[in-house]
Amino acid sequence: xxxxxxxxxxxxxxxxxxxxxxxxxxxxxxxxxxxxxxxxxxxxxxxxxxxxxxxxxxxxxxxxxxxxxxxxxxxxxxxxxxxxxxxxxxxxxxxxxxxxxxxxxxxxxxxxxxxxxxxxxxxxxxxxxxxxxxxxxxxxxxxxxxxxxxxxxxxxxxxxxxxxxxxxxxxxxxxxxx
Amino acid sequence: xxxxxxxxxxxxxxxxxxxxxxxxxxxxxxxxxxxxxxxxxxxxxxxxxxxxxxxxxxxxxxxxxxxxxxxxxxxxxxxxxxxxxxxxxxxxxxxxxxxxxxxxxxxx
Numbered sequence: 569x570x571x572x573x574x575x576x577x578x579x580x581x582x583x584x585x586x587x588x589x590x591x592x593x594x595x596x597x598x599x600x601x602x603x604x605x606x607x608x609x610x611x612x613x614x615x616x617x618x619x620x621x622x623x624x625x626x627x628x629x630x631x632x633x634x635x636x637x638x639x640x641x642x643x644x645x646x647x648x649x650x651x652x653x654x655x656x657x658x659x660x661x662x663x664x665x666x667x668x669x670x671x672x673x674x675x676x677x678x679x680x681x682x683x684x685x686x687x688x689x690x691x692x693x694x695x696x697x698x699x700x701x702x703x704x705x706x707x708x709x710x711x712x713x714x715x716x717x718x719x720x721x722x723x724x725x726x727x728x729x730x731x732x733x734x735x736x737x738x739x740x741x742x743x744x745x746x
Numbered sequence: 747x748x749x750x751x752x753x754x755x756x757x758x759x760x761x762x763x764x765x766x767x768x769x770x771x772x773x774x775x776x777x778x779x780x781x782x783x784x785x786x787x788x789x790x791x792x793x794x795x796x797x798x799x800x801x802x803x804x805x806x807x808x809x810x811x812x813x814x815x816x817x818x819x820x821x822x823x824x825x826x827x828x829x830x831x832x833x834x835x836x837x838x839x840x841x842x843x844x845x846x847x848x849x850x851x852x853x854x
Contacts, residue, residue, distance in 0.1 A: 584818075602794055608820030609773035609790060615816055616774075638791025645795040649802070 584611060587628040593635045597642040599650055610634055651702060658699030662709035665691045670713035674721070753838040759784065760796045761835045764806060764827040772811070772822040773797075797825055805831030 584590065584607075598606050614627060651659075669687055672678055692710045696703045753761070763779040764771045777793045780786075800806045811822040827835075 604820050605773060605823040606790060606794065608817035611818045612774050612816055634790060638789040641789060641791030641795040645798055
């Protein structure tokens with residue numbers, strides 16, 4: 569079957585067409601090689617369980633519930649089968665760098681945000697370049713420790729400020745991985 | 747067969763579902779079979795994660811079917827239990843039977 573035939577089958581009557589949030593979750597958590605199978609299964613199940621005349625919002629909510637319930641298993645499965653040893657080592661190194669940067673940032677004598685941000689961006693980009701894939705996980709491993717430290721020690725009073733480093737490394741590994 | 751080859755309960759359920767379903771075992775039917783026979787709700791993630799693990803162990807194999815209109819043009823991925831899977835299932839069930847032998851369980 570050609571791709572044009574596929575798109576005809578996935579035409580306007582697709583109850584999941586407008587379910588952007590569910591598509592986003594599926595892209596994020598469902599392993600790539602399973603995505604088409606899972607999506608096809610959910611579509612078939614929806615058609616078997618519910619009336620097609622139901623509002624589209626109903627399909628979106630049902631799909632979201634199904635995907636959220638399945639998310640932990642998909643994530644565990646994805647991490648165990650898709651992450652290579654090299655990426656695990658990169659995540660471990662990224663975590664060490666992230667903790668070191670959070671330690672430096674927590675020192676009362678440290679007041680050089682520019683150097684810290686540069687350190688986060690460069691280390692995240694380098695880790696993204698070394699590791700093969702999962703840039704979002706590397707970004708989290710590098711950038712999550714400063715806001716986490718803030719929540720644990722200061723009760724999250726400066727969370728908006730300390731969360732900035734979390735957003736800083738996000739493009740880093742993606743660029744590095746390119 | 748070593749202890750490491752003992753199957754988990756859910757793995758046993760999935761393998762038995764494959765045996766029941768024969769040539770029609772794919773995500774939807776496997777999930778439905780387990781739900782109907784056990785009366786418990788099963789997520790599609792649990793089904794695929796377990797099938798994937800069993801395939802990695804060599805207990806099941808899978809192949810793609812033809813794209814179907816009711817699936818939005820997507821293909822089914824059919825699963826089939828392999829001989830090693832049947833042996834592992836038989837071994838696990840026998841182990842449970844051996845363990846329960848002689849026990850006086852009060853089923854009321």
